[in-house]
Amino acid sequence: MERRIALKQIALAAGGLLALPDWANAWTKTSVRSGYVLLDPTQSQVLVEMVDTLIPASDTLGAKALGVPDFVQKMVADCYEAPVQQNLKTGLEAVDAAAKAKFNQSFVRCDAAQRMEVLTQIEISPEASRKEFYSLVKNLTIQGYTTSEYVMTKFLHYNPIPGHFYGCVPAPIAQK
Amino acid sequence: METCAIEAAMKPNNREKNRRATVRYDAIVIGSGISGGWAAKELTGKGLKTLVLERGRDVKHVTDYPTANLNPWEFEHRGQVPLAVRAQYGNIRSFMREETLHWTIKPDEQPFVEEQPFTWTRGYHVGGKSLLWARQTQRWSDFDFEGPARDGFAVDWPIRYADIAPWYSYVEKFAGISGNKDGLPHLPDGEFLPPIELNCVETHFQGIIAQKYNDRQLIQGRCAHITDPQPIHIEQGRAQCQHRNLCVRGCPFGGYFSSNSSTLPWAEKTGNMTLRPHSVVHSIIYDEKKGRASGVRVIDANTKEMLEFYANVIFVNGSALNSNQILLNSTSSRFPNGLGNDNGLLGKFVAWHNYRGKISAQFDGFLDKTTDGKNPSNGYIPRFRNLHKQETSGPASRFLRGYAVGVGGGRGMVQNREGMGLALKEQLLNPQLGPWNVSGWMMGETVPIERNHVRLDANLKDKYGIPQLVTSAVWTENDDKMVVDYMEQMTEMFAAAGFINIKALDSHSNPGSDIHEMGGVRMGKDPKTSLLNEWNQLHSVKNVFVTDGACMTSTGTQNPSLTYMALTARAADYAVKQLKKKTL
Numbered sequence: 001m002e003r004r005i006a007l008k009q010i011a012l013a014a015g016g017l018l019a020l021p022d023w024a025n026a027w028t029k030t031s032v033r034s035g036y037v038l039l040d041p042t043q044s045q046v047l048v049e050m051v052d053t054l055i056p057a058s059d060t061l062g063a064k065a066l067g068v069p070d071f072v073q074k075m076v077a078d079c080y081e082a083p084v085q086q087n088l089k090t091g092l093e094a095v096d097a098a099a100k101a102k103f104n105q106s107f108v109r110c111d112a113a114q115r116m117e118v119l120t121q122i123e124i125s126p127e128a129s130r131k132e133f134y135s136l137v138k139n140l141t142i143q144g145y146t147t148s149e150y151v152m153t154k155f156l157h158y159n160p161i162p163g164h165f166y167g168c169v170p171a172p173i174a175q176k
Numbered sequence: 177m178e179t180c181a182i183e184a185a186m187k188p189n190n191r192e193k194n195r196r197a198t199v200r201y202d203a204i205v206i207g208s209g210i211s212g213g214w215a216a217k218e219l220t221g222k223g224l225k226t227l228v229l230e231r232g233r234d235v236k237h238v239t240d241y242p243t244a245n246l247n248p249w250e251f252e253h254r255g256q257v258p259l260a261v262r263a264q265y266g267n268i269r270s271f272m273r274e275e276t277l278h279w280t281i282k283p284d285e286q287p288f289v290e291e292q293p294f295t296w297t298r299g300y301h302v303g304g305k306s307l308l309w310a311r312q313t314q315r316w317s318d319f320d321f322e323g324p325a326r327d328g329f330a331v332d333w334p335i336r337y338a339d340i341a342p343w344y345s346y347v348e349k350f351a352g353i354s355g356n357k358d359g360l361p362h363l364p365d366g367e368f369l370p371p372i373e374l375n376c377v378e379t380h381f382q383g384i385i386a387q388k389y390n391d392r393q394l395i396q397g398r399c400a401h402i403t404d405p406q407p408i409h410i411e412q413g414r415a416q417c418q419h420r421n422l423c424v425r426g427c428p429f430g431g432y433f434s435s436n437s438s439t440l441p442w443a444e445k446t447g448n449m450t451l452r453p454h455s456v457v458h459s460i461i462y463d464e465k466k467g468r469a470s471g472v473r474v475i476d477a478n479t480k481e482m483l484e485f486y487a488n489v490i491f492v493n494g495s496a497l498n499s500n501q502i503l504l505n506s507t508s509s510r511f512p513n514g515l516g517n518d519n520g521l522l523g524k525f526v527a528w529h530n531y532r533g534k535i536s537a538q539f540d541g542f543l544d545k546t547t548d549g550k551n552p553s554n555g556y557i558p559r560f561r562n563l564h565k566q567e568t569s570g571p572a573s574r575f576l577r578g579y580a581v582g583v584g585g586g587r588g589m590v591q592n593r594e595g596m597g598l599a600l601k602e603q604l605l606n607p608q609l610g611p612w613n614v615s616g617w618m619m620g621e622t623v624p625i626e627r628n629h630v631r632l633d634a635n636l637k638d639k640y641g642i643p644q645l646v647t648s649a650v651w652t653e654n655d656d657k658m659v660v661d662y663m664e665q666m667t668e669m670f671a672a673a674g675f676i677n678i679k680a681l682d683s684h685s686n687p688g689s690d691i692h693e694m695g696g697v698r699m700g701k702d703p704k705t706s707l708l709n710e711w712n713q714l715h716s717v718k719n720v721f722v723t724d725g726a727c728m729t730s731t732g733t734q735n736p737s738l739t740y741m742a743l744t745a746r747a748a749d750y751a752v753k754q755l756k757k758k759t760l
Contacts, residue, residue: 054596055604062601078258116597142593146604147248155605156589160247162419162549167373171546171587171609 038077038085043092047072047137049108050095053115054141060155063145071144072137084136091133095122201227201450202755204472204487206457206502209304211724211740212493213435213443214347218748219491220448224755227485228443229455229474231494232281232300235307237413237436241426243275251275270297270691271308276424279308286498289633291648295688296497302453303436304495305691306737308424311400311432311552313353314580314734315344319362319563323621324730327566327576330525330624331700333729334710337364343742351433351741352409354417354553355398363395363558363734369403371396375586376542377612378555384673391563392669394583397556400433400738412438421550432552454478456640459506460490460515460720469515469720475640489719489751489760492697493744496725497526497630500696501645503722504632516697516707516714524629525698526647527731529690530579530620530655532683533662537675539612546587546609555583559621559733561661571664575657579620580733581666585613614675618662621733623654624695628687649687692736694728712747719760721747 039047048069055063063069076088098118099107107118123134145151152158202224205215212228219226234240248254251274262272266283281300288296299305318337325332341364348367355368374382374396382394401417402409409415414430414437423432430437443449454477461484463470471486492499500523506515514522561567561578572578590610592603628650632643663680670678687693700706703715708727714720723744725736732739754760 055601056597058598058601060601060605075253075256078260079253079256081259112597119596138593138596142591142600142604143254146591147254149247149249151605152248156607158247160245160420160422165372165419165547165549165551167547167551168376168379168542168545169548171544 068144207493213439320732392560525624527624533618
């Protein structure tokens with residue numbers, strides 16, 4: 001009998017939760033939806049390609065395929081003040097303008113090497129707001145990528161239920 | 177035990193009165209947190225029909241932990257709370273994460289007046305802060321109980337370690353406490369399940385301390401985690417700690433002790449418990465003719481209707497300051513200044529723990545070693561300052577009492593975030609083990625003083641019509657000097673251990689930031705200078721027991737929850753014995 005109770009609890013735990021009760025709605029999609037799209041279509045496209053340039057696809061998925069551009073936009077729309085949001089917009093426009101000035105075509109039409117050159121120029125820009133823009137997008141891109149299910153489960157040894165704690169064990173040999 | 181359920185409601189002669197006085201119980205417990213859960217378990221277990229009142233919503237074990245099994249990528253903002261949501265919480269900052277936001281109250285639930293800055297973290301839902309606590313469970317010793325008498329502050333505790341020791345054992349066995357038998361007189365051993373391991377650097381530090389100091393020790397902190405489930409835990413439906421360290425989301429395994437996983441379901445199984453969420457206690461009803469408390473006035477949080485419930489015995493476990501508020505608001509002709517407040521000391525001598533001192537460092541040894549799994553506990557250095565006597569020379573002579581220290585750390589994974597493109601990607605997919613980090617945090621005893629108090633505001637009321645609580649509490653010179661000593665001593669100890677990049681600081685956090693607020697309804701021997709006797713009964717209203725943090729005469733340095741549990745079980749046992757003897 002007691003054992004059955006324990007098993008039931010664990011089964012519930014393993015099954016996860018299917019629905020959220022009303023009181024937990026403070027952070028659901030409905031309540032945190034911004035009600036507007038932060039970026040216009042051109043800015044959005046530049047963001048997508050910027051994220052893709054920062055962490056591109058190779059023999060493994062890149063940040064773009066993992067939905068990171070949407071994550072970056074959502075984070076800035078929901079979790080940052082208006083001046084930061086504005087700086088994201090002007091920063092993305094500046095990226096596009098820099099591409100046009102340097103390569104005579106929009107950022108999204110540039111090849112990977114050209115895009116990296118443009119982004120490097122932004123990264124080392126003398127303007128503080130440009131540097132901040134670059135850091136913001138890069139940091140959020142890294143956050144979105146490294147906390148994605150794909151990266152955590154396939155590459156970062158994600159183990160939500162270790163079941164033990166060993167205080168002093170040999171360190172795994174560094175991979176590369 | 178005689179139960180008189182629904183008796184009052186059945187009397188035919190007063191329809192209005194009957195509508196309000198729905199049910200009569202043997203006992204009422206105000207609050208369902210760590211001490212209220214124990215009161216509920218003990219009273220129902222001894223046959224009392226018990227009403228448990230909780231001002232917040234219900235939280236059922238497992239099913240009401242909505243984030244417990246979510247992965248990082250399932251949080252829309254990876255845990256960060258959107259600004260628009262955050263704005264609804266004013267300057268409340270505790271548990272302000274997507275993982276835990278549902279445990280946080282909004283300011284309009286219980287506004288209070290901070291005469292000086294005070295952080296008051298509340299857990300207003302079934303289970304209270306037993307879902308949110310740090311789960312460290314160190315026993316007090318007579319070095320703590322004898323403190324006020326020895327050093328001449330507050331009043332003498334009416335109990336000693338021998339009075340509470342069997343009750344520590346009693347609650348430890350049920351709750352499940354892991355720890356080492358360390359044989360320290362100032363941090364007595366308990367009924368321990370196997371300890372959690374220290375990590376390489378903690379063990380190294382332990383050795384250095386043992387070698388260089390004869391007055392201090394580093395041990396593994398005792399904690400309320402099941403490391404080897406016993407039949408009593410399996411009977412509760414609880415399993416072994418899985419080392420997820422997601423405890424504050426609620427543990428679906430019941431790996432750590434909470435009211436929700438342990439005491440409340442146990443009370444429920446007796447058939448004697450009625451749990452009533454959304455019940456904001458307004459005040460305790462005092463029967464002037466009988467000279468005792470007769471029940472509790474409750475405001476239904478949903479309907480805002482005032483209800484009355486009656487019982488023979490009332491346990492006040494609303495959390496320290498909220499219990500003060502309830503008693504202060506329980507006025508009558510006999511007690512115009514609050515229930516049991518003949519001496520005017522109700523709400524005074526509020527104290528807490530001094531968590532201001534912090535220290536961090538790194539260690540460049542053991543680079544071939546790391547940890548595996550997650551550690552729900554940490555190293556612990558029991559109090560060593562002014563322990564056996566108050567020093568009269570040397571640095572410890574500058575202040576009264578002392579501090580315990582938590583010690584923790586480990587190796588994090590370090591991302592190389594340089595560059596962009598394929599190189600960056602490769603780096604991110606191959607993070608490297610960083611250096612060993614080690615940190616320490618101070619847990620200082622604060623000396624209760626009359627000036628630090630809570631009281632009711634004369635004009636301001638909350639949305640339930642209850643007068644708002646004024647918190648008036650400041651750090652003292654004693655606290656400041658203790659922080660300085662902590663930083664000096666810990667820097668010296670860290671340096672002796674060969675730690676590098678040592679950074680000690682005073683966070684200057686608000687009083688209350690420790691979430692260990694205590695006192696206001698202190699225990700004592702003399703009704704002239706205390707509110708509660710040695711059984712946690714109000715001296716002048718014997719059927720009211722206060723067994724949460726409000727009862728604390730002094731604060732010790734130990735995380736206090738275990739002591740609240742033991743005091744509650746002890747008081748409940750006493751209360752039922754008195755009821756049976758018809759002397760209550």
